[in-house]
Amino acid sequence: MIAIRRIYDHNNPVNKLALAQCKEILVAQFPYLTPEEADEIFLAAKNPLATHFRYVILVAEARNKKVVGLVIASYFPKERFYFLDYIAAHQHRSGGGVGGALYERLREEAAASDAIGIFFDCLPDEPELCPDEKERKQNIARLRFYERYGARPIEGTLYELPRNDQSVFHLVFEGPGEKAELKASDGRKIIRAILEHKQSGKCSAEYIKKVVESVKGNTLMLRKKQHFRKEKYIEIKKIIPADKKIGLVVNEGHIIHHVKDKGYLESPVRVKSILKELDKVKIFEKAPAKSYPDSWVEEVHYKEFINFLKNVCAAAKDDAIFYPEIFPKRYSERIPLRPEHQIGYYCIDSTTPLHANAYKASRAAVNCALTAADQVLNGRQMAYALVRPPGHHEIGRA
Known part of the structure; x- marks a missing residue:
């Protein structure tokens, strides 16, 4: 049995202990993230006025208050969207439903904020963009996980252009409902905000301009379901979480x-x-x-x-x-x-x-x-x- 709650007060002793455990999970599950970089995230989360966005930290805890998973997301109040930075379960709780419970709670946060939707970068599952078969299988598993909730990659833009470090990502979007649409006018603002405030070290001003200008038409298209075509859509719960x-x-x-x-x-x-x-x-x-x-x-x-x-x-x-x-x-x-x-x-x-x-x-x-x-x-x-x-x-x- 787990309980999910949002961290509001970073000075509370109980929350300090939870955040220390979150850091351990992050560094263990994301090897490219250094302990110093994790500290910077939690420091920025304490001061929501220091950045263009506000960090939202959700923790999943067992009965003994041990953290078994977490979500770190960024809410952009001006553009009205959430960007999922990290979602991770403790290595001993992987595959136990912790990730799904955390993501569902994030969907509830987005719905309560009347957000346009949740966005996040996801590594590609196409052979031409990810030739390594082992890595591609992992990417497919991630995209399959999110497809159950209606989250799919955006198509028809240059978002998949290689960045400065040659990394390639799909921009995945989930709106407030199974048939939610993303207006192109909102898409341009959101893509610019993501690249400028989340990927600035990997994207030049020229790169950002090129990607933003590649958004055409009135509505952005989402890729058709590829991994859960007959799976029933998981509705967003319209409830107030207990911790709120x-x-x-x-x-x-x-x-x-x-x-x-x-x-x-x-x-x-x-x-x-x-x-x-x-x-x-x-x-x-x-x-x-x-x-x-x-x-x-x-x-x-x-x-x-x-x-x-x-x-x-x-x-x-x-x-x-x-x-x-x-x-x-x-x-x-x-x-x-x-x-x-x-x-x-x-x-x-x-x-x-x-x-x-x-x-x-x-x-x-x-x-x-x-x-x-x-x-x-x-x-x-x-x-x-x-x-x-x-x-x-x-x-x-x-």
Whole structure:
């Protein structure tokens, strides 16, 4: 079982570990790529404003968070297309469906961006362009793989002209649908962008001009299927991937914190109303809160304050509600002795009443917030903790 997610935060410790594994796979699977060149890719991915395009890194991970495959693609926002730079599986997972799952996820990214399509260079499968039989068989296997998704080489241009290093490539295109077409006007812009920003070291300005000007007519033609003529087209999934959803952690027991006194505005209906609206957009993925020890809370709040809150709530009888009325000055060496004075010492205003369940509800809210933070630390892009009491009056000592 594998899970695929996109790397958004390159400084997150979990993502740093994943990227280190990605580098190992890249260097192992692409011998011509040096470790230094791989580092340059990941460095550029951290700064999307440094280049004409933005890198998109997708990783496939096993249950133990070991990376078993990756995709590195470049999104060109101006021209609205994706260029597939690298797709690779770990050498021990080759042929296990990892590559297919990663490419399908890239198709979902392209569809969500309303991109014109996905483009990539692929070595030729014709004998006249690739006389080495062993190499040609490998090229055929690659093109066969992509044909299942409707991706085929573009025909009728000079894109296959040998580059400075004498390398020859087909430009393969897949649009948003089985019968997607590529306008020649878009094709010229896209081919120029690829050659200028992805192959600049191998293509002179004269070469680029010649290839771009070879695009004629109104629509670019794709080569007919040669390897999977009767294979059913694999549709692009119209779903929001799990890792792109916002994590949602709700304090399910918040109802026990309900102060019914007139004039107190914070109430349980807040959670109900917010959930009703969140359900409409379908971009949240709910998860239960985990339990965290008090030591985590003590990293933020003074232990004396935590003990005060526990004790005053435990001492509350029946429906008793305590409001601060006296606010002593805060001297850490002179904490008031009487509980009614301590309430004003620790509470910063009169809108923070305490009762028997206030500590229990607050502690459950802390677990929700920590669970959401853990999700982000483990690679999720965003997480939202929906809690009561809200906690926006909290500081370290109050």
